[in-house]
Amino acid sequence: MKKVTLFSTNEEVLRKVLKEENAIDWSTYFLIGGFDISYAPLLREVSAERDVNSRGYTLVRLLYLPDITCLLMPEVDSELQSRISSLNLSHVELVNTTWKFGGNEQGHRNIKNLISNFPSCCISDNQGQPVSWIMMYDYCALGILYTLPEHRGKGYAKVLVSIMTKNLHAEGYPVYCFIEEDNTVSYTLFKNMGFIEDASYRAACFHTFTMEQLTGDQLKIAEIELRRYLPRSHQVYGFLVIRNRLKSDPVDVLVDKWPKFNVIVCRPQYKQEFDFFKDTLLFTNDETTLKEMINNASVIDWSKYLCIVLTACVQGTSLPHMEIVKAVASEKKVPITKLAVCHMMILEDVSNLPFIDCSGISLSSLNETHLNLVNQTWKFAKNQEATGMIHNMIANFPSCCVLDAEGKPVSWILTYASCAVGMLYTLPEHRGKGYAKVLISTMAKRLKARGYPVYCFIEEENKVSYQLFKSMGFSEDPSHRETWFGLNYF
Incomplete structure (x- = not known):
């Protein structure tokens, strides 16, 4: 699946770019992720003109950390610290099968790419197997935060968000995430960690159908x-x-x-x-x-x-x-x-x-x-x-x-x-x-x-x-x- 990102301050210019033959290959399956929902009518208009089926996914909130000093930093003892590391390729199948959008070959490829090339963080059990993890998407957003059910309630998610946020900030990356509107648990977690949102802004995902x-x-x-x-x-x-x-x-x-x-x-x-x-x-x-x-x-x-x-x-x-x-x-x-x-x-x-x-x-x-x-x-x-x-x-x-x-x-x-x-x-x-x-x-x-x-x-x-x-x-x-x-x- 090809991913496309876009930003524009002028809808007419965006319309012109989308209609350019060499801007987007509308004959293939692709996804436009995290775009301003106000662009949705334009995207549907252009896709309809090209006789391409399209579908809008669930709306998402954009949360970001305005300053590292706003971040809640939970305490991490030495025993827990010893079990914190990055994900590796041996963990691809575990992450893929637990990811709500994974469980298939496409998901396996996506997870493998993310683990191979972008920052990640996980907490392992005493046998060295990950029980909680967080990753970074290829557009720099935090995501795929997950804890195995039997290890929930231990504060692992807060620890992982805190560590990944500090690491990304130290590398000069923006720190933000997308959270689906109906995911109130994750929304509350990130808000409590110091993330804020622009309540007037909603993002969405748009993909062509193939x-x-x-x-x-x-x-x-x-x-x-x-x-x-x-x-x-x-x-x-x-x-x-x-x-x-x-x-x-x-x-x-x-x-x-x-x-x-x-x-x-x-x-x-x-x-x-x-x-x-x-x-x-x-x-x-x-x-x-x-x-x-x-x-x-x-x-x-x-x-x-x-x-x-x-x-x-x-x-x-x-x-x-x-x-x-x-x-x-x-x-x-x-x-x-x-x-x-x-x-x-x-x-x-x-x-x-x-x-x-x-x-x-x-x-x-x-x-x-x-x-x-x-x-x-x-x-x-x-x-x-x-x-x-x-x-x-x-x-x-x-x-x-x-x-x-x-x-x-x-x-x-x-x-x-x-x-x-x-x-x-x-x-x-x-x-x-x-x-x-x-x-x-x-x-x-x-x-x-x-x-x-x-x-x-x-x-x-x-x-x-x-x-x-x-x-x-x-x-x-x-x-x-x-x-x-x-x-x-x-």
């Missing part, structure tokens, strides 16, 4: 993280399971931040303007961040056709993120069409499958010579529009089919890019022979053996398939449906 594209091991970590949110995350989780193990068409996987993301978007790469059968998958646990992310033109191109999969309540009341997508579409005057509403049915355990006699049935996998057959019989296919998606499924994902005496498929089932099984179909002249149950049972066992989730989507009006999968041991969460929406769909 995203990170996941690759390699990041995709595997995201898969593990999404498992915590099943069944709501089934589509994206299933997609990553497939993506991390098999070849498939290229898809960009974007998150709002890493590794503790709130929004993840699986965005297919479109080869033609109306690529109807490539779904954009979304999962979020933070609606505010979702709105910021999908508003960003670099994440979602609202000018083109797009199919988005969302979750809705059965009763018809949409979940918050569904309303957000609709609201953004409305703001951008993009037509939105409901394409399908489906049950999501899950097989939790293969032991729930009933016994199916497969004797005398010839089973195989589909191959590329079967592409036209599957395309012609799939209800959503129009001409050759679906052949790209079906080819990807046959070539890269698990499939199963029943062959007749001549070795031709008469019944089949495939796996979508989201790992859901589907396109179950039996030629009319071969129905009533139990082929569908054989295929469901066989595919479920194969997927489970590979560690894949076993689930499917069934349209609300498809009662036959719904009853079939229920009889095969699949169950559903009755509180929601998966809904497919087309944007710019004509």
